[in-house]
Amino acid sequence: MSAGYKLNVLLNLYHQFRERIPFRHWRKSKPAVPVSQKPNEVKESRFERLVREYYGVEDIKNITDPVKKMWVEWSLQTVERGHCVKDIVSQHTSLEGKRYLDIGCGHGGFVVAFKQAGVSEAMGIDINPTWIECSKALAEEYHIEMPCYQKDILKSDDIDELGMFDIITCNDVIEHVPGPDAAINHIARLLKPTGLLFMEIPNKFSAAFIKSDGHFKLFGITLLPKWMADRYFNHYHPDLRHSVRYKSLGYYINIFSLEGLECEILNLRHISEETNKEGRLQKIQEMMEDCKQQAATFEGDMPMEIKGKVIRRVSTITSLFERQFNHYIALKENDERQADSFADHLILIFGEDFWRLIVKHQKSIFVNPS
Numbered sequence: 001m002s003a004g005y006k007l008n009v010l011l012n013l014y015h016q017f018r019e020r021i022p023f024r025h026w027r028k029s030k031p032a033v034p035v036s037q038k039p040n041e042v043k044e045s046r047f048e049r050l051v052r053e054y055y056g057v058e059d060i061k062n063i064t065d066p067v068k069k070m071w072v073e074w075s076l077q078t079v080e081r082g083h084c085v086k087d088i089v090s091q092h093t094s095l096e097g098k099r100y101l102d103i104g105c106g107h108g109g110f111v112v113a114f115k116q117a118g119v120s121e122a123m124g125i126d127i128n129p130t131w132i133e134c135s136k137a138l139a140e141e142y143h144i145e146m147p148c149y150q151k152d153i154l155k156s157d158d159i160d161e162l163g164m165f166d167i168i169t170c171n172d173v174i175e176h177v178p179g180p181d182a183a184i185n186h187i188a189r190l191l192k193p194t195g196l197l198f199m200e201i202p203n204k205f206s207a208a209f210i211k212s213d214g215h216f217k218l219f220g221i222t223l224l225p226k227w228m229a230d231r232y233f234n235h236y237h238p239d240l241r242h243s244v245r246y247k248s249l250g251y252y253i254n255i256f257s258l259e260g261l262e263c264e265i266l267n268l269r270h271i272s273e274e275t276n277k278e279g280r281l282q283k284i285q286e287m288m289e290d291c292k293q294q295a296a297t298f299e300g301d302m303p304m305e306i307k308g309k310v311i312r313r314v315s316t317i318t319s320l321f322e323r324q325f326n327h328y329i330a331l332k333e334n335d336e337r338q339a340d341s342f343a344d345h346l347i348l349i350f351g352e353d354f355w356r357l358i359v360k361h362q363k364s365i366f367v368n369p370s
C-alpha cells in the first residue's frame, strides 16, 4: 500500500470523525494536577533506587547519556503523567466509585493518580516484573492500596480472572505488544458495556519523531518495517531488545471497529481550536525540511540496506508532506474553510507526536463475553 493511499484512507477517516466531534477543548485544562500527597522526604526512596538500578545509573541527577536521561526522567514523572491522563479522562466520565485498570502500568503512577482522584478500585498490570516491583514501592510511598500484577495482556488466562472495568488506560503500551489486534480484543473483553478506554499511541509520521524517535532518539526509525527497525536499533544497542512496532492511526481504528469499539481522536479538539494553524504548519514544514536534509547527508555506519531504506522512507514522507502543504497553500487562495479543515488534517497526521483516543463499545453490538 503506498503512503499516498494510506494518507487518503486517513483523510477519509478524519473527515468521518471530524463531523462527529464537538469542538470542546481538553488541552486547555491545567496540564498536571500537583500531587496532593508527596511521599515523605527521604534521601533515596525504594522506588527511585529500583529505577536507578534498572537503568544502571549511579546518580540520577548526573546522567550523561541523553537516552538514559530521557528514560529516567520519564520514569520518575510517572505520577505527574498519570494525573495528566486522569484530568483528560475525568472530562469524559466521572471517576468516583469506578473500577479502574491501567494496562502496561509501568511504574504505577497512573494507578496512584486515579486512586487519589477517587476511583473505588485501582489496579495495574504489566508484563515486566521490575516495573511491578516499582509500582508496589510507589504504592507504599503514597500509602495507597493498589494491587499491581505481573500479567501479559496477550494471555487470555492472565486477563480472564481480572473481571471487567469502568475505566481502562493503556498509555504508550500498544506499540510494544507483538499482537496489537489480540491485545485490543482482550481490552474490549475487559471493558464494561458502558466503560471507557483511554489510549495514547505514538505517531510514526510526526515530523519530530521522524527526526528523533521518542524511544531511542534514532533518525527515521519510526518509518521502517519492524524487522528492519530491529536491525537498525540493534546496530546501536546490540544488548537490548527492540519492541516497538509503529502502525498507522487507520490501522488501530480498523481494529477497534472489528472489535465493536468506536473511538474519538481527542487531538482533533485542540487542533481545531488552534489560533495559529499556519504558524504550526510552518514549524512542521521546517522540521520536515530538516529531515530531508538529514536524509540527504545520512552517515549512519550501518548496513547499506538499512541506510538506503531510511533515506527512501524519509524522502517519501517529506515529499508527501510537501505536496500536501502546497495543496493547502493553493486551497487557501480559493476556499478558506476547506483550507482550514485541511490544515487540521495535516497537523493531525504530521504534527502530533501522540494520538490520544477515547474508545467505547459501539452500543448496538456489545456482546458480554461472560
Ligand SMILES: C[S@@+](CC[C@H](N)C(=O)[O-])C[C@H]1O[C@@H](n2cnc3c(N)ncnc32)[C@H](O)[C@@H]1O
Binding pocket: 078, 081, 103, 104, 105, 106, 107, 125, 126, 127, 128, 131, 151, 152, 153, 154, 170, 171, 172, 173, 176, 177
Ligand atoms: C512505554 S511503557 C509505558 C508505561 C506506562 N503506561 C506509562 O505510560 O508510563 C510500556 C509498558 O508496556 C508494558 N508491556 C509491554 N508488553 C506488555 C504486555 N504484553 N502485557 C502487559 N504489559 C506490557 C511494558 O512492560 C512497559 O511497562
